[in-house]
Amino acid sequence: MHLTHPSQIFEERTRLDRLGRIAARWSGIVGLASLGLTIVWSLYSAGGLDHFYHSYLTSFCYFLSLSLGALFFVMLQHLTRAAWSVAVRRIAEIVAASVPLFAILFIPILFGLTTLYHWTDGEAAAHDPLLQSKSPYLNSAFFLVRCVFYFACWWILSRYLFARSLQQDKSGDPSLTLKMEKVSAPGMILFALTLTFAAFDWLMSLDAHWYSTIYGVYYFAGSAVGFLALLTILCFLLQRSGRLTNVITIEHYHDLGKLLFAFIFFWAYIAFSQYLLIWYANIPEETAWYLKRQEGPWLWISLLLLFGHFIIPFLGLLSRYPKRRKTILAGWAAWMLIMHWIDLYWLVMPEFSRGRIPFHVIDLGCLLGIGGLFLATIAYIARGRSLAPLRDPRLGDSLTFENA
């Protein structure tokens, strides 16, 4: 049984230091280079630019979901006054603070609006009564206003919580904990609404004829799975690099594993609810969305999600054993991060490529590009800062609790 005595944490390496600079520099370079190369490649290949936008949106929504999952995690811990998670909360705060990056990375999507969203095409909309009826909501100007609002909300929330937490590192003032708790309550409501409508705007409106009230919850469930997997991996890597070796204990991994397991189940519950209701009622305007995802090889991707995103990890994480083995748990977390990307790919790509999986090196380029910049931003934010909220009043509880 590994237990930490709180006095040990003061001898702990809690900063990224040189590793942070190296990680920021190199992932930044890799990110920019692969994005640059991908853009050049797509400009010079037939239909490449269209595919670039589709692929870019996939990876954008993927990494953004990790960042939003982090914001949700931080607010949830404050709302529930959680003690167990204090040791890993700073990592989540850092990931959540990367949201402004996505406001910048959103700019290329604006250039690709007409490629991505057929409702922006005035010509087509004129002959489409459905699009006409939706035009008060689905029009470029209002779309832009909403996007600005989403990013503003996320940025303010993540910034506020991160800043208060850093302030507590210096002052050790317990009242800051109460402040974060207060803001998290309305913050959670704002988060739920902005995430839902962002998912409607950026993903659901790819097929502007189709609609599903649970869609926002589906994107949320994936975000939570993705972030918990990322957090597990970050804890694992940080400890491998000799940081937080005593702060994060096997008990934290166990709890992260339980939450990951729970959200995998939750994702499946939401996915099943949506599928069953649409399959059962069999209304053509709704089933069209699933038919695209069952046509040709897409069927295999759908089945891959059923097994890879639910049944296999469900069985894999069911028992206590894998949750208390760092390497095994990190392996499952990596698996889930891949599955979550495939989930996003499955949400976006069938809208543009029916009956064919358009996998292309551009997809990898976008994944590496945005992923590189995402990692670089995280490393940059983490630079010179403690990787754990060392003076949080509940830290003692977090260090010494046990899963009996």
Place this chain on the structure above:
Amino acid sequence: MSTAVTDMVVREIDNTQNDPAKRAPLVVGDHDFTSVTETVCSITEQPRPPRAWYIAFGFSVSLLGVMGLMIAYLIFTGVGVWGLNHPVNWGWAIINFVFWVGIGHAGTLISAILFLFRQQWRTGINRFAEAMTIFAVMCAGIFPGIHVGRVWVAYWLFPYPNQMAMWPNFRSPLLWDVFAVSTYATVSLLFWYVGMIPDLATLRDRAKTRTRQIIYGLFALGWRGSHRHWHRHEIAYLLLAALATPLVLSVHSVVSFDFAVSQLPGWHTTIFPPYFVAGAVFSGFAMVLTMIIPARQYFGLNQIITKRHIDNMCKIILVTGSIVGYSYAIEFFIAWYSGNPYESFAFINRAFGPYAWAYWIMVTCNVVVPQFFWFKSIRGNLLIVFILSILVNVGMWFERFVIVVSSLSRDFLPSNWGYYSPTFVDVLTFIGSFGLFFTMFLLFCRYLPMVAMAEVKTVMPQAHLEHGHHRGVGDYHGDIPHAHEPGYWGNQTSLTESPTHPVEPEVS
């Protein structure tokens, strides 16, 4: 002894303070293990219950009798005595079914999900809430049973091999309901009972009469409180909690399928499963509050079921009420966004059509009322909490009314429209079902331990002598364990002081 109990009744101690460095106590006053046992057991051990109990019991049994009469009238006359018509062939019976199943959701959430989340305050209220779950599911079960028309063949609901070679439709969510609800009832009952065994043994050991000894002894299953018993008990409890957790979600999801698999506007929408589950937890917690506020006062339990418990339950109502509000908003938005004229009509009809009064009662009670729980002063005022908790359940009943009736009464063809009004039989059967609920509840208060004594004791400071490193599942309350030991914070005396160790230089 009786004076000690009365003393506790008088003193209401506020433990809702929020100090991040310190866990608030969950049992207040000068309670120790003995006094907890004494307080809880004495309720069932008094030779005869207090007069108010008799009055309440008499009233409840009369209501139950009314339900019995109404059901007899229904069976002997036929379903025509209800207000059902064409097109509204689902009326109060289905509304009441969904209403009662919903009420039954708090108990298992508290005992299973909050257990897995290490929410220790659940120990004060779980026994109580689980009992309510079972009684609510009993009330719920009656309605579909009498709705089938020919009650004497209600067992045809179950798929069993028969010489008629007749099977229920396995593709029908109504059949899934039979499975979902009966599984839920079974597991909840088992869970409730397994958790109660140690307490039943306590009652057995304290029993003064031979009858009590035999009856409690029978149900205590030979519990001796040995280490081996406790070990197995805790494993069984954990496993049951894990099995019951998906059930909390599945039951009301399946109930929502009854509506959502159809093509009817207002019924068919994908958010229904999680939305129904949130609504069920919402109404369940409200019912727990409605019952627990007077009960804790009356039975002198207000130092075990403290103001903090009430405060926490109010917050859960706020959360689940907000999820319900979110679902209303998203449904309304998508009804417009879909561009489907029938969808938008269904929702405009709800808000401004013939049932607008019901819709606005629903919105007021379910969306506006819980918002009061943002204020700590309101969460601390038991009378207001009591009233608001009743309003929440008024709202949740009307939610089901709005869903069932407004969509059925006006579907695609205007020539197929109608208006539904209940008959006195509908109304009295529903009121009578409260008689069943209260009767069962009063019997529970009288004969079973209302608080999980053994579990409450584990969250009291006396259970933690802080010897050695080992602590139980997320055990912490009161002061941080070991914090007072020298060297806990290194050279500092607490985290809140400025660090004495050298600060690492900022890296640019």
